[in-house]
Amino acid sequence: MTKKVKNKCAIIGDGIAANILCFYLKKICPELTLSQFFEDSFYPNSSIRSTAIVASRNAQAMSTLGDYLVRSFEEVKNFLIFNESLFRDSIEWVLHREIGNGDNFFKRFPETKESKLGFEYQEQAIMFYPERFLESLQTSHQATRVVKLIKSYDDLSEFDYIFDCTSHYKKFLNKEETYKTVSGSYFLSEADFDKSFSISYFHNNIIYRKKTKELIIGSTSGESEFYVDDFISLKKIYNRCKEVLELPRMESFRLISAKRQKYSKRLPHWGRVSDGLFTNGGYYKNGYQFAFLAAKELSDELRLILDKDRIES
Numbered sequence: 001m002t003k004k005v006k007n008k009c010a011i012i013g014d015g016i017a018a019n020i021l022c023f024y025l026k027k028i029c030p031e032l033t034l035s036q037f038f039e040d041s042f043y044p045n046s047s048i049r050s051t052a053i054v055a056s057r058n059a060q061a062m063s064t065l066g067d068y069l070v071r072s073f074e075e076v077k078n079f080l081i082f083n084e085s086l087f088r089d090s091i092e093w094v095l096h097r098e099i100g101n102g103d104n105f106f107k108r109f110p111e112t113k114e115s116k117l118g119f120e121y122q123e124q125a126i127m128f129y130p131e132r133f134l135e136s137l138q139t140s141h142q143a144t145r146v147v148k149l150i151k152s153y154d155d156l157s158e159f160d161y162i163f164d165c166t167s168h169y170k171k172f173l174n175k176e177e178t179y180k181t182v183s184g185s186y187f188l189s190e191a192d193f194d195k196s197f198s199i200s201y202f203h204n205n206i207i208y209r210k211k212t213k214e215l216i217i218g219s220t221s222g223e224s225e226f227y228v229d230d231f232i233s234l235k236k237i238y239n240r241c242k243e244v245l246e247l248p249r250m251e252s253f254r255l256i257s258a259k260r261q262k263y264s265k266r267l268p269h270w271g272r273v274s275d276g277l278f279t280n281g282g283y284y285k286n287g288y289q290f291a292f293l294a295a296k297e298l299s300d301e302l303r304l305i306l307d308k309d310r311i312e313s
């Protein structure tokens with residue numbers, strides 16, 4: 001008897017995890033029909049509120065997290081080289097300057113130069129324009145987009161494969177989850193500088209996106225709720241960043257805040273959970289870095305399953 005062809009695939013989410021995954025699935029498993037489910041008016045995504053800078057920052061494969069970061073950085077670079085023409089308006093290579101001092105700094109960045117502001121390490125980094133990048137992905141992968149709040153995986157029982165890319169909302173679908181929800185916040189203002197840049201000044205970040213004239217000062221990490229402490233910290237960051245460059249008035253900035261999913265040791269979690277269910281998340285502070293490698297590995301895994309099914313049918 002011939003086996004039923006399994007090619008219906010549901011992806012839950014509309015952030016970087018889900019959209020990059022749709023892009024890779026379409027390339028690696030072209031026989032699939034992709035349907036993407038999300039409900040951003042109720043469960044807002046973090047991906048468009050992200051500072052979205054990806055740099056190697058001298059990550060070394062000396063720990064599991066370091067290994068993920070190094071391999072992920074390679075995958076992002078490969079992706080952008082192969083797909084350069086599609087994302088010209090939504091990414092930019094910029095000079096990232098890491099300025100600091102102290103033992104930990106020198107351990108992490110052995111090759112620094114002394115500058116007026118402290119010791120400095122420089123490298124090329126990738127700046128994503130989050131909204132534009134996600135839009136470009138959606139245009140390319142062409143998954144059927146469905147605005148719908150998924151209450152249980154059973155809502156998607158007609159699909160052969162489900163990919164959960166729901167980030168910190170995952171506990172509403174799976175009550176046994178053990179991650180923490182951690183907020184992240186920064187100040188955003190319009191500004192006019194010559195070119196884009198990214199500076200980390202004693203852990204305070206200053207990012208300028210020339211194409212959209214957005215200046216970002218931040219960022220803070222807090223509990224799942226947003227506290228007045230975060231606001232006080234951001235004001236301190238603002239004052240500290242004034243040592244590096246002239247900033248617009250404090251009143252011109254508005255606060256941007258979003259939530260992230262954090263597992264133990266900041267490790268991402270992706271892979272097959274059960275027969276047709278896959279998970280993809282736990283990106284915490286590195287969503288734009290991890291999402292590409294996750295999408296590649298998940299798509300390769302599904303490719304093997306589809307090939308095995310085809311041989312057996």
Ligand SMILES: Cc1cc2nc3c(=O)[nH]c(=O)nc-3n(C[C@H](O)[C@H](O)[C@H](O)COP(=O)(O)OP(=O)(O)OC[C@H]3O[C@@H](n4cnc5c(N)ncnc54)[C@H](O)[C@@H]3O)c2cc1C
Nearest residue numbers: 014015016017038046047050052053150167184286287288
């Ligand atoms: C302030 C800040 C700064 C950051 N800076 C960086 C950085 O510089 N570099 C970097 O790499 N990363 C950075 N990150 C981290 C990165 O932005 C996140 O890790 C990433 O955006 C998470 O992507 P995601 O797709 O997993 O989740 P999200 O973008 O949060 O998307 C989750 C999606 O799931 C949908 N959803 C959830 N549950 C359901 C349901 N039941 N039914 C239907 N839809 C559902 C939501 O509607 C949403 O679309 C930053 C994050 C923040 C907050």
